[in-house]
């Protein structure tokens with residue numbers, strides 16, 4: 001196998017793991033990258049995989065036009081390789097002849113040596129008939145916007161003014177946002193220390209910096225020492241909305257991997273913080289993050305929706321509920337979400353979110369506050385969720401002042417950030433107060 005074929009083999013396998021085995025990129029990509037010796041190959045696989053998954057709905061329709069008959073189920077990796085091949089030609093700066101040759105060669109690497117002729121014919125026909133094929137595919141919404149049909153219809157229904165902009169934003173590369181450690185210095189101080197390249201700040205998140213060029217986390221000056229973390233500016237709003245104060249008891253209810261846990265403690269290092277997550281492996285990441293930042297919290301691996309199993313009965317002054325959700329607001333960062341989510345997931349996750357709200361509310365002291373957020377743009381996981389909660393919870397009220405921010409759209413109740421707004425991820429926030 002040629003040197004160029006190996007990254008295509010690895011990329012085809014990762015793509016197929018998502019499209020046919022329903023595995024997530026965060027689960028499949030890191031071990032696949034570990035099999036490659038050269039940084040250049042790892043970067044290529046990353047670009048091939050992200051690009052192919054981002055445009056999979058369109059690429060699969062293109063492939064459907066290029067094949068006489070669909071491939072058999074057991075040829076799923078060959079299908080994956082052809083998608084990777086089409087993505088290289090249509091969306092990457094790989095010279096056409098090199099892309100075709102390396103992809104043809106990779107067919108043998110995935111155990112389909114006999115399909116070399118087919119791969120060659122498909123990719124060459126695409127090169128010849130590209131415009132006609134692309135126009136035909138763009139006639140359908142799935143092909144034009146490269147999203148599954150159910151998701152396009154859902155967004156059209158929920159966001160009649162914004163759906164097209166949302167779909168376009170979802171297909172862009174997200175910027176890399178940093179959070180400069182408030183306890184360790186200022187944004188300007190870190191930039192001067194790092195000799196950082198030109199970067200933009202966020203009008204809303206005071207520690208956020210947007211890098212024009214993404215860099216490897218390990219290469220960020222001061223990262224290992226906790227001077228800086230990687231976190232989207234929209235996610236950085238959470239800790240500011242909680243506004244933790246010295247001496248308070250605070251709960252981070254769905255904490256892993258700990259981005260917001262670390263931020264809460266950076267803002268208030270003496271905070272008595274309990275961080276719960278039901279996934280012990282992910283909770284270990286919270287510990288790693290806090291160790292890096294030199295901060296600490298009580299970490300509990302448990303189902304936050306069953307407080308009788310982990311709560312010591314002492315009420316919290318503040319709760320952050322960054323609830324599990326469809327992650328429909330962060331598709332640009334996680335393009336596999338397009339393919340892994342089903343419409344039924346919205347109602348299923350909304351059920352979990354309402355259970356978490358109901359079960360955590362009694363652990364909040366009278367006069368306390370709860371910030372509810374999701375990285376979703378579906379109403380059932382945002383305003384509809386909070387509206388129903390307020391209706392069934394007599395001592396819960398919306399903190400109008402706290403929720404009346406300059407960012408986002410008034411979602412009544414709460415605020416909705418759509419993906420791309422001042423470079424941010426899509427997020428929903430509502431600040432709730434407990435009377436008494």
Ligand SMILES: C[S@@+](CC[C@H](N)C(=O)[O-])C[C@H]1O[C@@H](n2cnc3c(N)ncnc32)[C@H](O)[C@@H]1O
Nearest residue numbers: 254255256257258259260277278279303304322
């Ligand atoms: C959106 S992520 C949290 C991100 C985190 N707050 C951060 O900023 O890094 C949701 C988390 O909820 C956890 N989770 C899901 N269901 C849960 C439950 N019933 N109880 C506690 N944690 C749960 C998942 O394991 C996942 O880590």
